[in-house]
Amino acid sequence: MALANDENHNNGEQEQGRRSHFLVVAYGIQGHINPARTLARRLARIGGCTATLSVSASSHRRMFPSHGSSCEEEVSDGLISYIPFSDGKDDGSWPNGSEDRARRREANFRSLSAVVDRLAASGRPVTCMLCTLSMPVVGEVAREHGLPIAIYWIQPATVLVTYYHYFHGHGELIAQQQGSSNSTQDQQVTLPGLRPLRRSDMPTFFTEKTQDDLSKMILQAMRELFEQIEQEKPIVLVNTFDALEDVALKAIQPYMDDVFAVGPAVPPLDELLHQKDASEAAQVHLFKHDEKDCMEWLDAQLEKSVVYLSFGSLLAYTKRQAEEILHGLQDLGRPYLWVVRKEGRAEEVDLCLRDVKAERGMVVEWCDQQKVLSHPSVGCFVTHCGWNSTLEAIVSGVPMLAVPSWSDQPMNAYLIEEEWRVGVRAERDAEGVLTRDELVSRLELLMGGSERSVQIRANAQSLKERAQEAVATHGPLERSLRSFINKSLQNLNQSRKSIS
Template sequence: MAMETPPPAAAPHFLFVVSAVQGHINPARRLAARIMASEPSARVTFSTAVSGHRRMFPSLASPEQEAVDAAGVSFIPHSDGYDEGFDPKVHGTGNYKARAHAAGKETLSAVIAVLAARGRPVTCMVYTFLVAYAPHVARAHGLPAVLYWIQPATVFAVYYHYFHGHDEVLASCANDPDPDAAVHLPGLPPLKSDALPSAVSITSPEHHYYLLLDLLRDLFAALDEELTTKVVVNTFDALEPDALRSVPQFELVTVGPMVPVDESSPSNTDLFRLDDTKAFMDWLDTKPARSVVYVSFGSLLQMNKRQEEEIRRGLEATGRPYLWARKRAGEGETFDSAADGEGRAQGMVVQWCDQVKVLSHPAVGCFVTHCGWNSTLESVTIGVPMVAVPQWTDQPTVAWLVDACMHAGVRARLDGEGVVERDELQRCVETIMADGDAATGVRAQAELWKHRAEEAVALGGSSERSLRSFASGP
């Protein structure tokens, strides 16, 4: 009796659900594009909140209209209840979770239904960590849901242990005034208080950032309920081997570093106004190799006036040319008032810039960074050594990875107000930019990690193999 041939398996269709924050959208778009490139039969639909969708595609006839990028990824928004954007100063944080959960569940379910009606049924949901309603919607539709962790694996491990019995010891260490205080977690090396993500220090619901801790708690509670134990992580095996094995309850799948393939990559989103690219690139063209200090503290941080002044004075004191991407720069401001001995402007201040293009320029020799994970991975893959000035959330842990693990940069000491003072900034920049053995060693380590990152994503590399396996169907 002839056996019946089973029907062909449906092509995988991934629905990405991503919060409307640039630091989440970019690594998610990059993963979506690489899935499409790795598995030609796969589809990817990308859904962020209406507020983010509008800023990504401002020329659409209607804010809810579907868009398709050059990588073939489709974009359909859903509502999180804040279609004009969430502003904690205006809306407060007390009602955010309930409003976002209710609106997100309803509108995301509608997106899934619309895709099915169009003959594109979703086979897997991939979500980032601030859309706590996503796994609940996936479960209601019988879909596997896979978390895409866009921070270091070490941070995932710390949070996991925090929500599984180690909250008190972590909070105690994080708030200990002794700089040598350390916590010992299963599978991880001892972590001092300044290597812990800031959320574990929160002990009161009145804390300004308690909402972040609350959303993380919901996330890990949802993970405990999921049937799948796979978590996709934007890191690579050589960088965090201990952390990747420290939570055996989950299979942490490395697919990073997720950075733009090239400058024209469609997977790079800027939700902020870019300054004239030609102006600052022409300026960089006039500078010698590895002579420029590039400074950026990311898309979220609002730097206070004292920190701005300390950075400006510290950069001036180095005597080196600098390019500073500073969101609060005054309208029309171009060059800083500082000048060299011949009267030429020493630094250029811009509102926002194409960071990958800047870091790739041969004139850039040092990156003063807040240690956002996306910025750090971009710097690692390009081989630019860093001055780490972490502020909050995962950044202290990232600074620890840069300084103590990779030795691809130096960590600045902050004062009691969390400010890096001018003398300390000058010291750190000179440690990297000078001609001594210390600078040579840091630059050599940055080059080493650049090659390790390249190996991970090259054909047959650890991240490339994991991505290819995931793209064929989780």
């Protein structure tokens, strides 16, 4: 009898899934698109839903270069659809000043509203809008169309809690601890529900003495996001899992009604390895890369011998930083794979990279990072601590050398070194440069045979196993997604009742 009840329950959930259509809107950069796409595909695969991913027209063109330059073209990979929206410029540039931001926001609103109307006209009405963080305009579109909105928090739950308290009474506490002395960076900040944190671990937007326009723009967007969360109580999905951040997930529950852990948003390796073409690729790549050469080079290296170094899709290298890393890697004497994007790369950096000796290392413009981290020859990952990179390393069981730069990265580095103990942190000098001496000493510690390095590798393997448990069939991730689908339909029915 219990089995029959379970089957009826599952059939009911599948039926609800078929009635759901999620329009997932992502900010058009690599770090937002990949977790959003993974979530959309999981909703379609696990929950039986219809899912559409919408990104800016400039990013859509880079994702599907073979489909031409049309802003209107819809693409399908056989599981989900992709429809671009327009910010009025569609050139991939950052907003320049408040007037430009306002114009683009209005264009985004009109374009996304048109996407919702277009899907309804085609017989695929949207039942819930879902957006990555820093996109409050999506909430405005959802309100205009009487749709529920869900926020996809693509940073750690610990950072979610930190932002919440920053905008709810603790901002001044953090600001009061600013001062001229370097010791202020190590002062502790105690936030409800979390372990004490150093001020230097906080998101950089809270602690920068002088903010540039980009930092101001992002912090303002986050302020609007948390105002929306406070007023409308949307569902919040977090790219994490219970075994990774149980403390933070419990800490946010008193302040937000519906929070679901739906991570790690890293596609399963079997999907990655058995992709048939670019449209079915497990990960989106906005940069060109030669996967064959990279993997063949890794195949020729000894197990766990390679230092893999990548600082993500946004960071550009100065000449001095490139030189320090190159000389450090050469001094270390281990094989290395180093990602240095050509986009925005200064000529003097190119000159520096000519000194790379092929027998010791390989420099590539871009690579399929998940495949690289899953390769048996990779022994550690020198990372900027972007959350996607951090999760990919966790899923692959690779120890990390944390070299954070901005935004949530210092907090992620704290979690890597202090909470999970799956890596060590490297400190930058007064000019913000990772020196060769620091790089070598930290890597020797991480890849050596000391008791600490052995424990770090064991911790990394253990965390990998916990991540596998989270994404297993009928596991925590699947249960969270099904609960989210049911809750979103309840919210849709409530919205319709309030309108009628």
